[in-house]
Amino acid sequence: MKIEIVKNNVVLVNPSNKNFEIHPLWLRERAKTDNLVDKHNDQRLYDPSQLDQNLKIKKASMSNGHLNIEFTDGIKFEYEVDSLLYEIDRKEPLDKIIFWDSKLNKKPTAIYKKDIFETKAMYDLLQNFYKYGFVIFKNVPTEDNYIVEFANSVGTIRPTNFGESFSVKSVPKPNDLAYTSIALTPHTDNPYRKPIPCIQLLHCIENEVKGGFSTLVDGFAVAEHLRKNYKDIFKILTKTKVRFRFVDKTIILENWGELIELDENNKVKQVRYSTRLDYVPALEKNDLKLFYEARKLIADLYASSKFEIKFKLEKGDLLMMDNHRLLHGRTSYDVSEGKRYLKGCYIDHDSTEGKLRHLERKFGLKWKK
Ligand SMILES: O=C(O)CCC(=O)C(=O)O
Numbered sequence: 001m002k003i004e005i006v007k008n009n010v011v012l013v014n015p016s017n018k019n020f021e022i023h024p025l026w027l028r029e030r031a032k033t034d035n036l037v038d039k040h041n042d043q044r045l046y047d048p049s050q051l052d053q054n055l056k057i058k059k060a061s062m063s064n065g066h067l068n069i070e071f072t073d074g075i076k077f078e079y080e081v082d083s084l085l086y087e088i089d090r091k092e093p094l095d096k097i098i099f100w101d102s103k104l105n106k107k108p109t110a111i112y113k114k115d116i117f118e119t120k121a122m123y124d125l126l127q128n129f130y131k132y133g134f135v136i137f138k139n140v141p142t143e144d145n146y147i148v149e150f151a152n153s154v155g156t157i158r159p160t161n162f163g164e165s166f167s168v169k170s171v172p173k174p175n176d177l178a179y180t181s182i183a184l185t186p187h188t189d190n191p192y193r194k195p196i197p198c199i200q201l202l203h204c205i206e207n208e209v210k211g212g213f214s215t216l217v218d219g220f221a222v223a224e225h226l227r228k229n230y231k232d233i234f235k236i237l238t239k240t241k242v243r244f245r246f247v248d249k250t251i252i253l254e255n256w257g258e259l260i261e262l263d264e265n266n267k268v269k270q271v272r273y274s275t276r277l278d279y280v281p282a283l284e285k286n287d288l289k290l291f292y293e294a295r296k297l298i299a300d301l302y303a304s305s306k307f308e309i310k311f312k313l314e315k316g317d318l319l320m321m322d323n324h325r326l327l328h329g330r331t332s333y334d335v336s337e338g339k340r341y342l343k344g345c346y347i348d349h350d351s352t353e354g355k356l357r358h359l360e361r362k363f364g365l366k367w368k369k
Pocket residue numbers: 168178184189213214328329330342344
């Protein structure tokens with residue numbers, strides 16, 4: 001893709017598509033002189049919808065990768081051609097995702113260091129997080145509820161009715177099965193919330209027991225497997241909204257959603273799964289017959305040795321996972337063998353995406369102002 005000037009018009013030359021003239025208003029509302037945007041925050045000081053609809057380009061020239069424009073309203077601005085092209089082509093700041101199954105031979109892992117959050121290593125880690133849907137930090141300090149500081153250095157913590165962070169250990173009278181020692185089958189967290197937490201952090205403070213292994217599954221890989229091999233089942237899982245519900249003494253939380261949710265391009269956007277708290281809608285019996293068959297198949301795939309990885313979190317490990325893509329679980333453990341104690345919390349995708357764009361900008365990788 002490139003930009004050319006043809007008879008005083010700015011034209012986008014796109015080898016894979018038709019060339020087209022860029023509308024002068026599109027360029028004009030991206031002009032950033034001191035009187036047009038606030039230099040402290042990059043925000044417009046005027047309403048672009050009020051610009052002259054018949055605004056034209058008076059003069060245009062190119063030099064050294066810059067596009068110089070003078071508009072008919074008198075505004076002149078020098079654009080960096082690369083940033084215009086990036087803006088036109090702009091997508092998510094993420095590399096392509098990699099679907100994985102139990103053959104994944106190397107879990108994306110990093111050694112935590114105190115000032116990691118503003119480094120190029122953090123940029124690479126976040127890219128890995130988006131590629132694989134998870135990353136494990138080793139040697140994260142285990143004192144003073146450090147997970148909160150960690151979460152707030154990657155993004156902004158999202159408190160819930162479990163608090164800012166929550167303690168995953170076996171307790172008497174738990175309000176959630178996570179706070180017991182029984183096995184948890186692969187699940188996404190909190191599909192009953194609105195909105196559903198995007199990213200879960202789990203920090204291992206103690207893990208002295210023989211059991212208590214962690215499991216992870218790439219829900220997107222399972223969904224693609226179903227799309228390819230079981231068309232009807234894939235369809236019903238993407239069309240049927242299930243109710244998820246959490247109940248305790250102080251609150252009843254509910255939300256509805258598909259086990260596999262697609263976006264407008266039929267790409268998998270989010271998976272939801274939690275056998276502890278899903279309530280299937282009362283559909284016509286034959287529809288439910290197919291839905292129950294589909295749910296059984298997806299459950300079997302989520303728990304299968306083809307898709308599930310299993311590993312032990314060690315003291316200081318912090319697992320960061322995409323709760324819209326991955327399922328997690330744990331094997332049961334025996335409380336009499338010692339302590340098992342994890343701290344958990346949530347952050348949202350805008351945190352990590354925003355951080356990724358910021359680090360891209362900081363290291364001159366893609367994003368330019
Ligand atoms: O105990 C574990 O390893 C995980 C518990 C869990 O699923 C959670 O806290 O969301």
